[in-house]
Amino acid sequence: MRSFKNNTLSEKTPLWLDPKKRAIFFQFMTFVMVGLLAYYLVSNTLVNLEKQKIASGFGFLNKESSFEIGESLIPYSAASTYGRALLVGALNTIKVSFIGIVITILLGTIIGVARLSTNWLVSRLAAIYIEVMQNIPVLLQLFFWYAIFYETLPSPQEAISPGAGIFMSNRGVAFTIPEGHPAHLYMFLTFLVGCVIVYLIRRWARKRQEKTGQIFPTFRVGTAIIIGLPFITWLGFGTPLEMDVPKLVGFNFEGGLTVSPEFIALLLGLIIYTAAYVAEVVRAGIQSVSKGQREAAMAIGLRPPLVINLVILPQALRVIIPPLTSQMLNLTKNSSLAVAIGYPDFVSTANTTMNQTGQSIEGVALIMAVYLFFSLSTSAFMNWYNKKVALVER
Amino acid sequence: MEQSSQTAVLKPPRTSIGVVGWIRNNLFNGMLNSTLTLLTLFLLWQFVPPLFRWAFIDSAWHTTGQACKDAAGACWSVISMNYRFILFGFYPYEEQWRPFLAMLILFGLLFYTRDRTRWKKPLAYAWIIGLFLMGFLMLGGFFGLKPVDSTQWGGLPLTLLLSVFGLTAAYPLGVILALGRRSRMPGIKVLCIIYIELIRGVPLISLLFMSSIILPLFLPEGITINKILRAQVAIIMFTAAYIAEVVRGGLQGMSRGQYEAAESIGLNYYLTMRLVILPQALKIVIPPTVSQLISAFKDTSLVVIIALFDVLKTTQSVLSNPEWMGFSREAYVFLAILYFLGCFSMSNYSRKLEKELSRGD
Numbered sequence: 001m002r003s004f005k006n007n008t009l010s011e012k013t014p015l016w017l018d019p020k021k022r023a024i025f026f027q028f029m030t031f032v033m034v035g036l037l038a039y040y041l042v043s044n045t046l047v048n049l050e051k052q053k054i055a056s057g058f059g060f061l062n063k064e065s066s067f068e069i070g071e072s073l074i075p076y077s078a079a080s081t082y083g084r085a086l087l088v089g090a091l092n093t094i095k096v097s098f099i100g101i102v103i104t105i106l107l108g109t110i111i112g113v114a115r116l117s118t119n120w121l122v123s124r125l126a127a128i129y130i131e132v133m134q135n136i137p138v139l140l141q142l143f144f145w146y147a148i149f150y151e152t153l154p155s156p157q158e159a160i161s162p163g164a165g166i167f168m169s170n171r172g173v174a175f176t177i178p179e180g181h182p183a184h185l186y187m188f189l190t191f192l193v194g195c196v197i198v199y200l201i202r203r204w205a206r207k208r209q210e211k212t213g214q215i216f217p218t219f220r221v222g223t224a225i226i227i228g229l230p231f232i233t234w235l236g237f238g239t240p241l242e243m244d245v246p247k248l249v250g251f252n253f254e255g256g257l258t259v260s261p262e263f264i265a266l267l268l269g270l271i272i273y274t275a276a277y278v279a280e281v282v283r284a285g286i287q288s289v290s291k292g293q294r295e296a297a298m299a300i301g302l303r304p305p306l307v308i309n310l311v312i313l314p315q316a317l318r319v320i321i322p323p324l325t326s327q328m329l330n331l332t333k334n335s336s337l338a339v340a341i342g343y344p345d346f347v348s349t350a351n352t353t354m355n356q357t358g359q360s361i362e363g364v365a366l367i368m369a370v371y372l373f374f375s376l377s378t379s380a381f382m383n384w385y386n387k388k389v390a391l392v393e394r
Numbered sequence: 395m396e397q398s399s400q401t402a403v404l405k406p407p408r409t410s411i412g413v414v415g416w417i418r419n420n421l422f423n424g425m426l427n428s429t430l431t432l433l434t435l436f437l438l439w440q441f442v443p444p445l446f447r448w449a450f451i452d453s454a455w456h457t458t459g460q461a462c463k464d465a466a467g468a469c470w471s472v473i474s475m476n477y478r479f480i481l482f483g484f485y486p487y488e489e490q491w492r493p494f495l496a497m498l499i500l501f502g503l504l505f506y507t508r509d510r511t512r513w514k515k516p517l518a519y520a521w522i523i524g525l526f527l528m529g530f531l532m533l534g535g536f537f538g539l540k541p542v543d544s545t546q547w548g549g550l551p552l553t554l555l556l557s558v559f560g561l562t563a564a565y566p567l568g569v570i571l572a573l574g575r576r577s578r579m580p581g582i583k584v585l586c587i588i589y590i591e592l593i594r595g596v597p598l599i600s601l602l603f604m605s606s607i608i609l610p611l612f613l614p615e616g617i618t619i620n621k622i623l624r625a626q627v628a629i630i631m632f633t634a635a636y637i638a639e640v641v642r643g644g645l646q647g648m649s650r651g652q653y654e655a656a657e658s659i660g661l662n663y664y665l666t667m668r669l670v671i672l673p674q675a676l677k678i679v680i681p682p683t684v685s686q687l688i689s690a691f692k693d694t695s696l697v698v699i700i701a702l703f704d705v706l707k708t709t710q711s712v713l714s715n716p717e718w719m720g721f722s723r724e725a726y727v728f729l730a731i732l733y734f735l736g737c738f739s740m741s742n743y744s745r746k747l748e749k750e751l752s753r754g755d
Binding site: 023026027030031034041044045047048049051117118119120121122125131132134135136137138139140141143144147148151152333334336337339340347351354360361363364367368371372375376 | 420421423427430431434435578579580581582585592594595596597598599600603604607608610611612613614615688692693695696698699706710720722723726727729730733734737738741
């Protein structure tokens with residue numbers, strides 16, 4: 001009976017009124033249209049490329065680049081390949097984004113907390129900072145910092161020295177660093193070992209606290225281990241103290257660590273712009289924890305640092321992490337503006353490559369692929385971290 | 395009775411009310427805050443007077459570049475002597491009243507739209523007419539107006555044009571993408587997700603490169619699009635993805651009951667969306683849409699990189715003139731103030747709107 005009824009229904013429903021079939025039809029049509037559009041664009045492109053005699057494919061990656069790059073984390077010269085030039089650019093993007101993100105989170109947190117300060121003056125100043133920096137395009141800020149650098153700072157011969165061993169000039173900032181010594185490698189290794197030990201201690205301490213209620217001074221012991229182990233290594237190598245002081249040779253500094261004005265301008269612009277957004281994120285996160293939580297924590301006798309560590313922060317972080325992730329991604333994407341002030345980031349090297357080889361389609365595709373990779377991997381990491389701090393509900 | 399009159403007689407101590415009380419409560423409540431206040435005041439005293447001196451007392455306001463180099467303070471002459479070029483770029487000098495009038499129309503429309511009670515159909519028509527009028531004013535070629543090629547457009551009108559037209563065109567596209575992403579048809583959903591996430595994952599600059607270098611390759615021979623339109627396409631594609639996410643937030647805020655109610659009175663998909671869902675969903679997302687307009691306004695500055703003469707590029711070409719070399723700080727500060735005024739008034743407006751909307755009508 002039932003099947004019979006259904007049968008009559010389906011017989012009655014015309015084809016174009018059956019939602020399922022209609023959905024299939026719509027999707028089919030959409031795909032056909034997208035496909036046709038793609039076919040049209042690709043065929044046009046192929047004709048145009050042939051006319052302009054532009055090669056296609058990624059073969060150019062193995063050809064000699066014959067352009068210099070100002071700063072590089074890996075050995076590079078004009079004789080290296082385009083592929084290597086692009087790798088240098090990608091590493092430079094990672095460098096500026098990573099340093100930028102770390103400092104931005106620190107600065108943004110400080111300003112966000114200052115915005116909530118009971119001190120009227122401090123809170124007003126933080127508000128002004130946030131309002132002003134959010135409302136000025138980041139590109140303009142980059143240009144401004146770069147202009148400050150090359151217009152107000154003197155030439156290397158008359159470099160300003162704000163502190164011992166630091167020289168500021170329009171060619172960049174030169175820092176004094178310790179002279180290379182085998183001890184440094186071992187100090188770094190012991191530092192890593194220290195980190196692992198502290199991680200294990202923390203796990204053990206937490207377990208013990210859950211079982212017995214005894215609190216282990218993890219923070220103090222941890223700090224002692226992380227600083228102490230490399231220090232002992234340093235003592236063991238006979239306290240090498242030689243410093244690599246930058247010296248003026250000809251028109252520029254040699255030795256030490258020189259940071260280029262482009263890098264500093266880019267970093268400053270990105271940090272100052274993004275920190276304003278991070279400050280708002282942090283402020284909203286802290287405000288989302290209700291006042292009663294703090295009062296309850298005080299009432300059971302926790303000291304102020306513990307109130308923040310155990311009660312406020314874990315709850316605020318849940319609100320903070322997702323928007324903070326998108327700010328970190330914004331900073332990474334905005335680092336592509338480096339091309340405007342001449343810092344050799346990925347977009348900048350890819351742009352030079354495109355201009356030299358004429359293979360713009362491959363170039364733009366590479367730019368998009370690399371940034372997509374950065375975006376997806378950062379958000380994957382942050383999603384993992386977010387799951388860790390998220391509310392675990394029964 | 396007696397008690398209450400007695401409490402009225404007892405006034406709060408002098409130090410907890412008035413100016414003194416305010417200062418004590420807000421600036422010197424506790425050791426940390428007192429130190430912070432003193433430190434901040436010291437820093438302000440270190441920085442603000444010299445800055446004030448540089449900007450207002452020792453500064454040159456209306457001189458030649460040479461006289462500027464002798465002045466100890468800021469050289470605002472770089473703005474006052476070149477403001478026509480900075481604001482209007484290569485637009486023919488005698489015709490610059492036209493972009494000026496176009497900007498006035500835009501500001502007038504924006505100012506009139508500010509009040510939510512005026513959001514009715516006639517206003518939409520006024521906007522359409524206004525936008526066309528602006529375009530015709532800029533282009534010319536009728537009523538005896540000299541035609542001006544769009545390659546000569548520049549400065550502030552170009553910045554405003556790119557952001558306003560960008561958002562206007564991106565909005566419907568964004569709504570369609572958001573509906574597509576919420577669609578029950580998996581094929582359309584996947585296409586929309588790919589588009590949105592792809593665009594949101596890459597920087598705007600890569601899209602600008604694409605539109606300025608690759609777009610000409612996509613088109614059949616003989617058809618060329620001018621540079622401004624190409625940049626506009628990139629900005630529209632970029633903004634649409636972000637608008638789509640904003641609108642999706644509004645769609646997710648709609649309760650199931652709304653869809654079911656619309657279905658139960660026999661509305662089809664199109665009518666459900668047009669009459670029931672979208673009017674409510676779009677109202678919720680008005681404040682984030684205004685933030686999106688602010689971003690679009692700031693992002694248009696990126697067209698500098700593909701060598702369009704927006705207000706940032708015109709300023710830079712003034713600065714590359716030997717007479718005005720070395721006054722970047724002043725010029726950029728002026729631009730920063732310009733952008734700040736635009737963005738700040740919009741963000742203030744968005745906050746006001748948010749309050750009004752959350753209060754309910």
